[in-house]
Amino acid sequence: MTKHIGAEVTGVDLREPLSPEQVATLRQGWLTHLVLFFRDQHLDDEQHLRFALGFGTLNHPAFKKDGASPIHVLDQTSPKGEGGDEWHSDNTFEPTPPMGSLLRCVQLPDVGGDTCWANTYLAYETLSPSLRRLCDDLTAVHDITSSMKKAIAKGHPFDLEEVQARWPPLERPVVRVHPETGRRALFVNRASTTRLVGLSDRENEALLPLLNDHIRSPEFQVRLKWRPGTMAFWDNRPTQHYAVADYTERRRMHRVTINAFPQHRD
Template sequence: MSVTDTEPSAELREARIPEGGMYEGARVLRRLPEGWQERPYERFELVPLGRTIGAEVRGLDLSRPLAPALREEVDRALLEWKVLFFRAQHLTSAQQCAFARQWGELETNPLLERGAGDDVVRFDKGGDAAPSFENVWHADVTFRERPALGAVLQLRQVPPIGGDTMWADMAAAYDNLPQSVKDRIDGATAVHDFIPGFARFYPPERLAPLQDLFPPVEHPVVRTHPDTGRRLLFVNTSFTTRITGMARQESDTLLRYLFQQAHVPEYQVRFHWQPGDIAFWDNRAVQHYAVNDYAPHRRVAERVAVAGDRPF
């Protein structure tokens, strides 16, 4: 996406976007949806890692199928905390897929390197590997008509230092927007396209055949979570190119401001990996960023994605 440095129009100035895209002071940090009652978890121990996002789940063996009541409780924890961490699971690729399938059908991504099986994506970075494209705030595959519901990521090899992953709570990001900005984006749609996110890393002859498979799509700028009803900011730097029906300068200025919301530390959780750790996140509700600070060491991860529904 091209971003201009021109002055915002009178219409955007009237929207009272804070200077520089940020503002100081207290933020609303509401973890649970409106009317959602706080309840204990009875079948595992849950240790919060962030105020609104991120929790470690202890006492579960993910290599075995979850009983229905346990699966329901893990799902509630995912909805309430948005990303869950499970230490030292050391799942095989087949076990990782089997765990993810308990949330729905799996999807593949032909733009990424395959792992051990068609449903597994492999990230082998550092050393002599190609440059990374994960170290930018994004939600996965929003260029699809039905972006992924969630993802299950396991670290196979961890560098001796660095290589953390960060997640940002996009419900908190929406909650804290000025009302004037909410008024501008509620009901708006934006175009999502895979080309901006991948064009720097692949030759045109590889990308061209995929343009028919993944043409640009439109999604709401603010989506509603189908299970919790939360309002979520649903634009990201990698794939969102413009707001539909808005002049380019207006769109660029507003998107630049909305993209910055993932950078607010109060909305984030950061996880330091050990080999065999699992992260399971709700792709509808978060963005993530793989910190690329470990070269020349290797970082090897495998991800399985659960197919999602059409945002509304």
């Protein structure tokens, strides 16, 4: 799709069970291109879930009640400010963020609702050597509070204190090593990363926005124009994504998130 990220897959019907050879080919393509796009795949939820579980174990997303469907429905008409329109990796405030996501388009507005992804391997690799060395030694605080306050302001009925107690702030490395490829990726994001540990306020005000802004450089990106029946499958570890909030008609997407199989965990 672009030089550095994204590939479109043809010649496979995701409504049917995949052979081990097909799974292996897709997994290698996914590790190479970071996000795979499948067109004209009109799946039901059961088929969507079966495809996802060929690549990892089921992740139970934040805020899902026990026994709820593993299919998370994103049904929006006024998405601006709800969190998707910030560059982010999913749920980095959790002790083990999901390995990957599989998002399927069900309904679209007439115009708009694209999604962008960015390659955070490349974001790290294109920093100057001196800045890479600094980032290699840093950790950062990830905190759910900011995104929760935005959700509450948009009318979602969350109890902020309860959510903060469930997911207290935690420290993560600023540079993450991918457990399968061994490559280093920049691991901060606007939605959840609040500060770089050990730096002064003034240093944080300079460096953290610089790193976040660097990640969204156009040369690191791919942009998808959805169609009903399109599936996107991305590796949450070396990518960030951004849902373009440029519509006011209904957009309905179904998503499954997965964790790594034991042999692929870091």
